[in-house]
Amino acid sequence: MAKHLKGKNFLIIDKNQTPLKLKISGGGKCNFTNEFISNDNYIGDKKLIQKVLTHYTNKDVLKFFKDINYKRIKNNQYFASNSNEIIKKLNQKKFIAEILDVEKRDNFIVHTTKGDIEAKKVVVATGGVSYKKLGATDIGYKIAEQFGHDIISLKPALVGLSLQKEQFWMKSLSGVGFEVEIKIGKKSFQDNILFSHRGITGPAVLNSSLYWDRGKIEIDFIPGFKPLRSNKTLSNLLNIPKRFTLEFLKAHKLKDDTLQNSKKAIELLQNYSFAPAGYFGFEMAEVTKGGVKLSELKNFESKKVKNLYFIGEVLEVTGELGGYNLQWCFSSAKYLSLLLCNS
């Protein structure tokens, strides 16, 4: 017999008491929103994204969290002093059980490891598939598919990129990091790159991974470089780690020479174009791009099955690094809750 939701307006079912992604987000300090947000920071249906973000804005999020300790960092990103404060403020009372699947009779029957629950409406907010060790599952996509929805192909995003043979020289720089500018299509990100034994990572790379599928990215390793009159060699002159410059020159069979004799090296450092091999993988990706197809929903409700809704990361909306993904989750949840309250 299914337990009814009678007497209760809603029930949050989650297999974890603690929202683990939220807990470790932003390195345990949860970057929960950003000062400058627009649909340009996201991939997905731009018109819908703007509508939802305008409905529940970054200012609304800041107002909601006004009594927790938070800081604005890098001039635009809001971090809590500790993610636990965000979790406490959200104060979610949950029914702890794993959702196995959802069935539609007159009402929905949600089958869980702790029995069946009957509900008139079901809102799927089960997130993406990255970081399975934190409890992520593909149940949201399975529910969508089961009810006839298309899933835009899932790919890891906000993740490091692996290298082809020609760029293996970068692997020997594991641990080195500095500010670069990466161009990918019409987007460019000026921020840190970090070399690792697997490839390249760091905020500039993570952001680029959102827009990268296959093909080339272009890195300016010395953004804003202005030639100076100097007799120093490049490795002593450039304001980037010497280890990098020497490795870069060696890989391209160039000499560590004075600026006057280093035209080719400078040009290459400013426009280093190459095709990464792939992503580090879902296990290291902050988010999943792709997801439940928005054109098959209206106001987050399935056009195929009445009273079935999808919000948050399970949708084919993915934001850049900087609090955009949590803002999307808050905005889409709030947008839907207002509609449901008024229906």
Ligand SMILES: Cc1cc2nc3c(=O)[nH]c(=O)nc-3n(C[C@H](O)[C@H](O)[C@H](O)COP(=O)(O)OP(=O)(O)OC[C@H]3O[C@@H](n4cnc5c(N)ncnc54)[C@H](O)[C@@H]3O)c2cc1C
């Ligand atoms: C390491 C890391 C750092 C991040 N840092 C940031 C950041 O600083 N700022 C930012 O904006 N974004 C950040 N993100 C992304 C952000 O955490 C997610 O986009 C966001 O949490 C998605 O929210 P959601 O509610 O859609 O899904 P989730 O937060 O993933 O929540 C889904 C919930 O569904 C539950 N669930 C899944 N399957 C089942 C099942 N079968 N049965 C029952 N329950 C289930 C899970 O337990 C989970 O609690 C980070 C992500 C990671 C992995």
